[in-house]
Amino acid sequence: MCGIIGIICKIGGLKVFNKPLGEVIKESLINLEYRGYDSVGFAIIDPTTREMVIRKSKGKIREIEKRLGFNEYDGAIAIGHTRWATHGKPSDINAHPHTDCTNAIAVVHNGIIHNYMEIKKKLILKGHVFKSETDTEVIPHLIEEYLKQGYSLLESLRKAIKEMKGAYALALISIHEPDKIYFVRNVSPLIIGVGKNALFVSSDIPAFLKYTNKIIVLEDGDFGYISLNEIYIENIEKGIIDWKSKVRIIDWTPEMAMKAGYPHYMLKEIHEQPLALKNTLMSISNELDEISKLLINAKRIFITGAGTSFHASLAGEYLLNLIAGLNATSFISSEYMRFRKVFREGDVLIAVSQSGETIDTLMAVREAKKKGAKIIAISNIIDSAIPRESDIAIYTRAGPEIGVAATKTFTAQLLVFILIAYKLGEITGHEDKETLNNINEELKRISDITQNIISTYEPFIKKLAEKLATKTNAFYLGRVLGVPISMEGALKLKEIAYIHAEAYPAGESKHGPIALIESGFPVFFTILDDELKELILGNVEEMKARGALTIGLVPKGYEQAKEKLDVVMEMPRLTPYTAIIPYITPYQLIAYYTAVTRGYDPDRPRNLAKTVTVE
């Protein structure tokens, strides 16, 4: 997904918006960041020289805004783009806008043009010079070609649409007609905003809602242009469209659109997990061989991350121990200082960061690297800082995660660790063939299994949350692989429902924490289908005896546990290794629904930011 914006205004941005048009473009793009944020760019026609100015770069808007200098450019017409690379690298060259050979036409585009190779070859033969690897770049060149043949811009666009196959939305400006923004909508969304002294065209309403609430939603096959005196919409099949009857006035908040289909990002992202797992599983292949080679030859293995990524790191450590029989040390990345004199050549550090920009993790990476260690990065953002500074990067394909509480990226990180441990297990032969086969089989179904758990327990948890909403404390207990899952469950409850929660290995209860238990104190038990499950029942009993409200995630059909617990959620019978993925989802839902019941906004936890880039 990408976000596009086009703005045309009277005289210039400073007169209409009280700020340079470049600045307005930037603000619009920030509101489209939920659609992607790995590269940014804009094109503006210089009002004095009438030349096309292109500024673009990879990176998040807020990080590169100074370099691109949005506020240094004013004018009356501009287009902008924010990109989310799914195939191919985010890079300065691949960033939008793209131009034709003469730098007269600039295009921003969201979607795919399936037959772009064909068109590209044809255009190259005619002498066009391409700069990027993108499909988008064929658009300006194709238009340029038709213009050369003597067609008008509108006519050229119409011809181009007929030639390009795929799903796309685009905005186009040209120095030949500096008073018009041309557009096309074909499957990918595109909306026109009609203001008093400015018109907009964008992938979504939030991009311009600050300036106008009068909109026209374009339909598939619509194309045309906006200018200050005229709006022209034509449909490739239906002909000219009477746009006046399609103007709508809305009174919504900018946020509603971005969450399409859900009241909160967090719920949306919880529900996107099956797809995130599926995409991650499909995309990983060769890098696994390289990574396992590096790890098998490592003298020592370290794993680091912060927050949720640390919990994935801890799970990673356990998985390497259990499946591959390898020792590993996981640590919270801000504590890297203690290893300063420990890292040395031959070591491998696995750095886990959703954003790839977490400062503590980045510092740990630099420290280890300085001492000669090799670095493996696990990140959700292609080519972000940590992957860039690493020897090998492996990516989760969870898509943009906007909710501050990490959900889908956590399960995707767990999946990556399971895959790594599995690959190493094959080499070391630590686990028997049958178990490895089971893991393999289970991973094939993991997406469906997770989906099933989410939908099965969502109504149950919605009800349970009414009870939990009145609590002030909670414990999350597990043993071995159940520990990182419990820790992540507790973190979720803390960070969005503001209920104090603590997680620790269940065996520790009698060494202190049990003193806190009183009547109705909720205690969650993460009971996996392993040889420890009977031991954990002892922990259930000791909590129950003191009046705790015991809630358990239990392997299906484990009757003994069902008798002992007050509240039971039956989980699929899987090896404990893959089970950790579906097991975390009820905890995410519990935190979400408890927060909602308590009247908090799960997307805006107080005192927290999504990516921590300061120490």
Next chain:
Amino acid sequence: MPEITALILAGGAGERIKLITGGKPKTLLKLAGKYIIEYVLDNVRNAGITRAIMVVNDPREYEDIAIKYGKYMQIDLIPQKLPEIEGAILSVKDMIRSDFMLIYGDIIAPSDMYKELLYMYISNNNYGIVLVPEEELETYGIAIISVAGKIQSFIENPSRGTPNAYVIGGAFILPREFIEVLETYGSVIKALDYINKKYRLKPYLWSGWWIDIGYPWDLLRASFYVLKQINKTIISDNAIISPKAVIDGPVIIEDKVEIDHYAVIKGPAYIGKETYIGTHSLVRNYVTLEGGNIIGAYCEIAWSNIQKDASIGRGSYIGFSIIGSEAVVEPGVTTLNILPKHMRPVRAIELSKRGKEYVKLGAIIGHKARVPAGKILKPGEEIG
């Protein structure tokens, strides 16, 4: 702006709640001083819709409401000619000429649910449907969701535990074509399936509160959410409240209410017009007295919905119960509430107080019913 019409289904028999309604439509039951249908109309209004068609059993019963809301929207009252939801929709088939919002009139939820569904339609041209996570699948129609979050199919009366199922939430935005398809197939579920295959209905998963008024007990859950929104005490100037009475807010007290000496009202609660509360009575939280009620001296009422003109005789205890309009509870009646922990009927209310868990269930006393003096009602008992 092209108008979208709300088609509100407010007719139907309401068999499961008949004891309380006495055969009148359930959308005309009262909850904290408003008719159920008024909650729906408020939501429609808040979503920005200005035209509504209401399908009702008898338009005369809704005239006053239509006039009241006529200030905000154009309302047509149409009598339901054929039975069931299908019949209700087909009763107005000639009046729907373009895309429309279909709304079940017996569902109460915050207006954001409708607003955001409409947003998806306006911003992206998506036809959509509200889905809710509910456990009792078997009493609803459901949608099955795919791994990619799309709707795969619709099922009528599924078995409990059907995987990947979400309950149809009673709000839809559909093309006019839906009505033609409904006429052909004769079933909402089949018609939805057809429309979904053709246009890809976009699900809107609603995670907030959502109550389908089907059983009398649903009124209690609804009053919990509705009363929770009251954040300060509002007392009508025309109410007569003894200086010795204790009003421990938030409570809404309407016109001509009389509260006698030493009565205690603990909010959140709603005391409707012309209600009398006798001396030394205790009205606890989540009680709604819908108006014209007479509560004798020394009564206690906890978490109950008392419809209009019902009276409760002196020395009675009514908890977790629903009393129909014009019912008479004679003096000294007691409802038993506490269920053993292992018994958890779905409609019971689970409470935790002072660290202890309770499962509570009271009685249903029907429209115009009379409970003889001194009677003890067991949890779940129904008096017709």
